[in-house]
Amino acid sequence: MVTTRSSKRTWNDIHSTETKQKQLTAYVKSIKRPRVATKKENNPHCLNQVKLSESLLAASQYFSLSYEPSRCQVIGREQTISIISEKLKKWSNNQDTMSLYLCGSPGTGKSLCVKAALEMIAADNNNNGLQDIHPIYINCATISDPKTIYSVITSQLEESVRLYSSDTKTNWIRAIENIQAKQHILLILEELDFLVTRDMSVLCSLLESPYSLSKVGILATANSVDLPERAASCLKLYSAQPVTMPLSPYGYEEIESILYQRLCLAKASYPCLEKIPVSHFTDAFQLVAKKIATSCGDIRLALDVIRTLLLSAAKRIPAEYHGEDSFLLQDAAKILEEKGGLTSMKNRIGNLPFQQQLAVLACLLLSQRKSLFTLNELYSQLTQLNGQLELPCISFSQFVDICETSLSDHGIIQLEGRKIDKRRVRCSLLTCANEVKAALEPFTVYASWL
Known part of the structure; x- marks a missing residue:
């Protein structure tokens, strides 16, 4: 009987020598030896801290000055927005002229009120089938020569309307008169006090335009409270003086509510933030709200302090956070001092x-x-x-x-x-x-x- 040798090597063939046996034993032991885990795999707490740090970093965008809340998210300025939108509605229905001046110290929500009111009136016009108001945004602080504002206005009109590109008042009026009868042009003039000149000619001509051109409305903002009174002596029509709406600084409860609102929005997008107890944020929010409310009431400063606080906490949390109540509070006081929130x-x-x-x-x-x-x-x-x-x-x-x-x-x-x-x-x-x-x-x- 002929015995054939299999092409596959048997177990005895592999371990025929003592040397190979030792090599195989050493190899098996090396396989069974536990694999050394990385720091993140071996320490779930460290991994959670890293995720929490990333969430704080991303959540800081909700406290950024570039974040614009919708009108339904506005806190503390509901009445002002309602008054502005009501005047816009009457003006768009040809029931009244539109000449309004919002004034107040920095960070009191002037621009926010304007945008929220326009959003409200746009939604109302769409529901009722009315034509939208055509807003023209101009930051007067960016205009080097006040007399060039006429060309800036006409440059933002539709192509069919821009028949005259000169910077004279006459050609600007002609361009407006060529607009269709139902279209309303709202001039939103931020930092209006930058148009003040020695003779007040440019400022007065703009303030008088809603009374000579029913299709034109003025919605201006500035820090100065007495600007309309200073321009009143130069107005040909005393009635052309705009309605002044002063905005008071934000109070403690309003600032605190806004900070909590932004935190809730951030938690909705980044649930990992729930791992930080609300009490930790409460202490920091109360400190910032009290300090700023008693000094200047600038909501932009409060938001910027919390944004910087979250960025700072995101860097420190992986190494230093162990659930301490005062973790955010300590940094909040330092950041407030650095940003001038404690000057008073x-x-x-x-x-x-x-x-x-x-x-x-x-x-x-x-x-x-x-x-x-x-x-x-x-x-x-x-x-x-x-x-x-x-x-x-x-x-x-x-x-x-x-x-x-x-x-x-x-x-x-x-x-x-x-x-x-x-x-x-x-x-x-x-x-x-x-x-x-x-x-x-x-x-x-x-x-x-x-």
């Missing part, structure tokens, strides 16, 4: 009554030893300061009232919780230590502690 804090502390200033000093001295302390500890420090000055100290109930109203409302201190036993309520200094020192240094009575 020196004046506010300097204008406080003596015992309130002394309470701020006590808080400063305690904060140098610990970041968080109880009201009982703060009151003991205040009593000690009064003793060194040989002055009677206020009662504890008066002290609590000062902390819960004046110092807290001014954004100087932060109180945590509303416990029945007020002595156990925890407190921290929100204002930068250097800011407090700068406010108290002019008073010689505090010199020995600063």
